[in-house]
Amino acid sequence: MNSGDSPARESASRASSWAPSDREVQRAAARKQQGRRRATVAAVSSIIVLGALVAVVVTSPGWKVVKETFFDVEYGREVLPLVARGLITNIKLTLIASACISVIAMALALARTSRSAAMTPFRILATIYVDVFRGIPLLLVIFLVGFGVPALRLAGVTSNVMVLGTAAVVLTYSAYVAEVLRSGILSVHPSQRAAARSLGLTHSQAMRFVVLPQAIKRVIPPLLNDLVALIKDTGLVSILGVTDAVRAAQIEASRTFNYTPYVVAAILFLMITVPLTRYTDRVLQRSIGKQNAQGVA
Numbered sequence: 001m002n003s004g005d006s007p008a009r010e011s012a013s014r015a016s017s018w019a020p021s022d023r024e025v026q027r028a029a030a031r032k033q034q035g036r037r038r039a040t041v042a043a044v045s046s047i048i049v050l051g052a053l054v055a056v057v058v059t060s061p062g063w064k065v066v067k068e069t070f071f072d073v074e075y076g077r078e079v080l081p082l083v084a085r086g087l088i089t090n091i092k093l094t095l096i097a098s099a100c101i102s103v104i105a106m107a108l109a110l111a112r113t114s115r116s117a118a119m120t121p122f123r124i125l126a127t128i129y130v131d132v133f134r135g136i137p138l139l140l141v142i143f144l145v146g147f148g149v150p151a152l153r154l155a156g157v158t159s160n161v162m163v164l165g166t167a168a169v170v171l172t173y174s175a176y177v178a179e180v181l182r183s184g185i186l187s188v189h190p191s192q193r194a195a196a197r198s199l200g201l202t203h204s205q206a207m208r209f210v211v212l213p214q215a216i217k218r219v220i221p222p223l224l225n226d227l228v229a230l231i232k233d234t235g236l237v238s239i240l241g242v243t244d245a246v247r248a249a250q251i252e253a254s255r256t257f258n259y260t261p262y263v264v265a266a267i268l269f270l271m272i273t274v275p276l277t278r279y280t281d282r283v284l285q286r287s288i289g290k291q292n293a294q295g296v297a
Contacts, residue, residue: 105175161241221283
């Protein structure tokens, strides 16, 4: 037992007695000094550039008028609860639209990537859908759905502007997200599907258990980017009369001819989108790091 413990004790003693060489210490000190130098240069250059931009804006002839019209702090505090209440509507629209978009986009992506001959008409329809709604601006889709559907006077079809606005957003974003998912599916090497089929899995099982998990994992960063864009674009439904953050700001601004409510709405949107954007960047960097570690990229 003592003979078995002696190698472990010797290795532990060597590890505890190890010390970096003088060359390694010098290199570490040089790297630390270089890091401090870079941080100093970055801080100084940022202060100079940002300070110059602030100075140009503040010393401009119309800054006083702009400050009173767009940056009235007291008026901003007054309208903040109203705009924040409207932002809750944007969040609700985003959650509902995200759930619908996920289902429709996945169906479109699967239809477009299917190789079955029986799926040909569905593949053609999915392609037409994606081409049409990716080619029409979202604003026009909102107009067409919001004003066109009630004009048809169809029995059982709602004329609620919130429902119609959400439907227009879903129609457009489903086309974009479907292409993102399709690119993820196509990025999975065919050998993955072939290996799954060789193990006895059916085509649908191979797609469900092998291809889709890899595909979705690869397209998480662009999907998060689409989510950020979706949160912002829900503000476009205000043109139909939905009282969201943008509409609430518009009502208050038209009442006083002071545009501070628009700035308040912009700040509230930034409080949601900026953390999501930073999280997206973090996920993207992590994904790139994993790919580099595996020798893929």
